[in-house]
Amino acid sequence: MAAAAAAAPARSEVLSLFRSFLRTARQFSDYNIREYTRRRAADAFRENRALADEPAAAAAFAEGKKQLEVAKRQAVVYSLYAPKSKSIMEMKLQ
Amino acid sequence: MAAAALGPAILRRIRLSPSPSSSQPFAAAAAAAASHPHALARWLSRPMSSHDAHLTREEVVDRVLDVLKSHPKVDPSKVNPDAHFEKDLGLDSLDTVEVVMAIEEEFKLEIPDREADKIDSLPLAIEYVSNHPMAA
Known part of the structure; x- marks a missing residue:
């Protein structure tokens, strides 16, 4: 585990993690949480894109995987308390 | 014989009247x-x-173009059916992931990672969606 975590993640692995975040974000029933998760993931990946040295990139990748697990758990919790009405932001304006 | 004669009479009886419901x-x-x-x-x-x-190809093209045009980082005037996400529209790899996810959502698809990684231009996206049997 420790040896595998030290190597910098491959480009495809990072993009796959990002995609998993977006897929998880989609599952939130609450508009605000859904959008926040999507935005937060996109911001964090952009912020860390320039990480040059391997240990920092590996640490950020490991942190991302941990946060993904948190998001997945929260999606389940939030699904138990789904909002009864839609947000005004989700309504299509004529 | 008698049944054949009765047919029109029965049909006349069960004609529906338009009710408000x-x-x-x-x-x-x-x-x-x-x-x-x-x-x-x-x-x-x-x-x-x-x-x-099946969706018609024109419909797929129209809807894919709409998805691209509504992406915040895309200049709508540059969007055309032959554009490349990174070279023509100036998107980076993270934007590309977001765009492909948006296309997934539009057509109610789930594109596996291996396929999604290959989609880096509008022709490929249109190709993938129009060949997908579940695209809606």
Whole structure:
């Protein structure tokens, strides 16, 4: 585990993690949480894109995987308390 | 013989009279048609079975272009059916992931990672969606 975590993640692995975040974000029933998760993931990946040295990139990748697990758990919790009405932001304006 | 003669008589009896409740679905469809001119046409032209309810290629192209144009980082004037996400539209790899996810959502698809990684231009996206049997 420790040896595998030290190597910098491959480009495809990072993009796959990002995609998993977006897929998880989609599952939130609450508009605000859904959008926040999507935005937060996109911001964090952009912020860390320039990480040059391997240990920092590996640490950020490991942190991302941990946060993904948190998001997945929260999606389940939030699904138990789904909002009864839609947000005004989700309504299509004529 | 007698049954054949009875047929028209029975049909005359069971003719339906238009009641307010039965005209409501039509009113709803008309209202939908007024707000989305294509919705009614699409609804009428779509066969009832899910079989060969395929999207036409023009429809796929239109909707993929719309998805691209509504992405915040894309200049709508640069969007055309031959554009490359990174070279022509100036998107980076993270934007590309977001765009492909948006296309997934639009057509109610789930594109596996291996396929999604390959989609880096509009022709490939259009190709993938129009060949997908579940695209809706």
